[in-house]
Amino acid sequence: MATVSVALLLLVALTISYPLACRAADEDPLQDFCVALNANDPQITINGLLCKPAAEVQDADFASQQLGNPGNFSAKLVSAVNLASATTFGALNTQGLSIARIDFRPRGLNPPHVHPRATEVLFLAQGTLVVGFVSTAPQNRLFSKTIYAGDLFVFPRGLPHFQFNPDKSKPALAISALNSQNPGVSQLAVALFASNPPLPEEVLEITLGVGDEELDRLIKSVQEVISM
Missing domain, CATH: 1.10.286 (GTP Cyclohydrolase I; Chain A, domain 1)
Structure with a gap:
């Protein structure tokens, strides 16, 4: 009987903790949408962005052409990141999602960096990339792979990772989804x-x-x- 009681207690504990373990990087939204209002207002200090009144939201608020073009290329790294997040695409506010276009010229590099608030999944649309991340367990283990057009690769939340185009003549294009409206980025160097x-x-x-x-x-x- 004692064994059954212990098993029941463990089941209850697991049931309570399971939603916490599976929670996404951002809190779940409490309404259908919250299109950001005054996204660039430096005086806004809430954990998120203010919402437009629902009556003022338009069809066009849910569409964006931001990723139609590359971001600004770094002269040294010959890569460009164009991130659509809640601050640049208001419909993403409260949705727990950002999406990035990453362009690589030949030998282009997105150098080692971390996203403190998001896991990233990268889809390679064009070209070839050498990608990888360094884990904490096993300690400082490099997980790295050469991927090709049509491949996916996951970079776990908060771990240092990179993307490099090894081709000397062809560009590469990747699309990354991140499970935070504000994933943050810190280049290690x-x-x-x-x-x-x-x-x-x-x-x-x-x-x-x-x-x-x-x-x-x-x-x-x-x-x-x-x-x-």
Whole structure:
């Protein structure tokens, strides 16, 4: 009888915890839609964006041509990311979703970065990419694969990952879906070498095992990349 009672308690605990374990990155919406109002207003500090009155929402609010063209290409990385999120496509507000177009010229790179609030699934529409992420368990294990047009690849939430076009003559085009209306992004090199204010040089030198001259070279190199 005691065994049955313990089993019932475990079942109740699992039932209660299951929705929490399966919860998406963003909270579930409490209404059909909430088209963002004044998405770029810097004074809005709520966890999300204000909604247009339902009576003012139009058919056109649910359509966007934002991803019809590439984003701005980085001269050094020769890649471009164009992200449609709640701030640029108001219909995504409260839907727990963003979508990005990523263009790669030959040898283009989307450098190691993390999305702190979203898992990403990438669909390769054109070309070839070498993709990968580094896990925490097994610790610092690189999961990497060469993918081709029509393939999918998943980058788990919060883990460092990258995409690289190894082809020397052909471009690549990918579409990524992220399960947050504001996934966030932090490039690892920029976070280390171009933060504002800068990280203490002693911290970087000890962490990387480099001296003053090598650290200065790394900082200048990263700053040149992000300024172009």
